[in-house]
Amino acid sequence: MMYGILLVMHLLAAIAFIGTLFFEVFIWHAARRPLAQDAREAADQSIAKRSRHVLHGVVLVLYCAGIGLAWQHRGALSQPLSNSFGLLLSLKILLALSIIGHYLLLAYWLTQGRLSPGWACWLRRSILGHMVLIVVLAKAMFYWQF
Template sequence: MYPFLLVIHLLAAIAFIGTLFFEVVIWHRARQQLADTAQVTADQAIAVCSRKVLHGVVVLLYGAGISLAWRYREVLSHPLDSRFGTLLSLKILLALSIIGHYLLLAYWLKSARLTTLRASWIRRSILAHMVVIVILAKAMFYWG
């Protein structure tokens, strides 16, 4: 079961990071070439599609991640006793921080406080968190 969960986790992470990379790097630059009305229409269409896709991806990513972490519960009970435990704990903290980002995003959406600047900031921050998580994941198996 572990190898299957590992592949699911990896593929979901690729999908998640790829979507964020598209939104932050590619779409951010491409939208500047469009008229304002076209930007708004395209932004809304991409946001709706992205949310639909990412909800399932996030469930797979976090579900597989929790299942994988369960195997290391003993290591996680003393995270500072090993490099692997410390790196895995940092990875989990960053993943929880991403959940915090999404809760903040939901609050901003619900209270009509989501501005273009805030949306851009939150996407960039989540992407940065994900990049660090990937680096930590690699480090776990090289230095852990």
């Protein structure tokens, strides 16, 4: 039963995380262009503040549930090259760790005052790409056998 709860929590947090990034990359980025500079900056700051507030909790649930799920499959992870499930799960974990790396880079650039709008956009797109690959790997873990 605990596995099922972790799975649902992980899935819902992933949906929230990907949905937020999808909104930022594909909807907000284009919708903000016709706004006046002052309005654009105010809206950007407001959305960024709210997004950070919500995503901190979402990411905490996502990673904690993911760790709990990975623990359930520690046997497959102990020998990831012996079966496709373990290999795909290992790749999924590496991508998730890469996303953490992106956020550490973001935090570093913010503290150094080096985060330009271009780099912020690149980071959001890269994280979204990582998340899409993780979703594909998650589906593949249960259907691809090689």
